[in-house]
Amino acid sequence: MRTGAAQAAGGVWSEVVGQPDAVATLSAAAGAAAQQVRGTQPDAGAMTHAWLFTGPPGSGRSVAARAFAAALQCAEELGPGCGECSACRTAMSGTHADVRVVVPEGLSISVAEMRSLVQAAARRPTTGQWRVVLIEDADRLTEGAANALLKAVEEPPPRTVFLLCAPSDHPEDVSVTIRSRCRVVPLRTPLAPAIATVLRDRDGVEPEIAEWAASVCGGHIGRARGLATDPQTRERRESVLSVPLGVHRFQDVFTAAAGLVNLAESEAVAANEGRNEAEREELKTAMGAGGTGKGTAAATRGANAALKELEKRQKSRTTRSQRDSLDLALVDLAGFFRDVLVLRAGSDAPLNHPDYRRSSSKAATEWTSESVLRRLEAVLACRTALARNVKPIVAVEALTAALFRG
The missing domain is CATH 1.10.8 (Helicase, Ruva Protein; domain 3)
Structure with a gap:
């Protein structure tokens, strides 16, 4: 069997970018898990039943968790985590029978969904080595859902592993009781x-x-x-970064706010449109759309009710996508104001937006450090407001008004 250091060079671990410490920890745990399955004595402390992957957005939390899930299921002698066997490929793609991936469709994970998941987790694996439950955005668990998960984590089935992903391990993000029962895998921002x-x-x-x-x-x-x-992604970034120097008059406050919200809405629609349509057609087919004969009327009523429920879930998913897109725009704006502070301080620290150095230099000569900090604080306040479900246009108009005042 290859060592963790050797595995880090390839296989499923090649998907985990810029995280050598995490890869070493996870590959060692996967090796210990393989020993446990074979009935040999595993390395003490290397493997546990619950893991919490933390790190900033884009650090690859869910990718690392999927790679670990694949390594746990890998049945090849070259493994764990060879990346070539059927178990590795299906686990990475999300189609492995014993790897359950939970991606929140809306702004939270409900207690009903978590109870169903816990029941499924109690079963023995069918084709793989382990039954793996991977929960992306575990910070979106409601209090009831967190309590339902806690019971399973406290008394785990013998061949079940829980993999949770969250932006941080702060108690406000993940329940302290759950966090205390998980081994934390901190991921850093890739270079x-x-x-x-x-x-x-x-x-x-x-x-x-x-x-x-x-x-x-x-x-x-x-x-x-x-x-x-993607050219459209580049265009959206350019539109966002034109805002700081584009709010000259009070009427620009509303124009800029509407532009940011519309950008987020269009990105959310584009990201979900194809999937939404495919889900609707699949449901209509499953419910017997277009059928004739006895029972058609009842089937149609059932299909209409199911479609309404599907549309409700899709709307929630689109809302979440819009909030995520808008938050990413706010991160870009925060990075711009940080660059202005860097230039005002005369620091040689790398800029977040080096291609916008001319704009940030212009701002650095025209604004005081105090006004830049006020603008940055307004961006952070807008992120907080959105996290508390304030209507996007209201939160963003408050932000652009603050940018206008300086």
């Missing part, structure tokens, strides 16, 4: 050279574009890929 290498080698992006995307993505791997390959 730009590591991201550029992935874009070049795995995605075939031209070196110059890869380096630019890696330098402006804020350490967010998915964002870097979008900037490198």
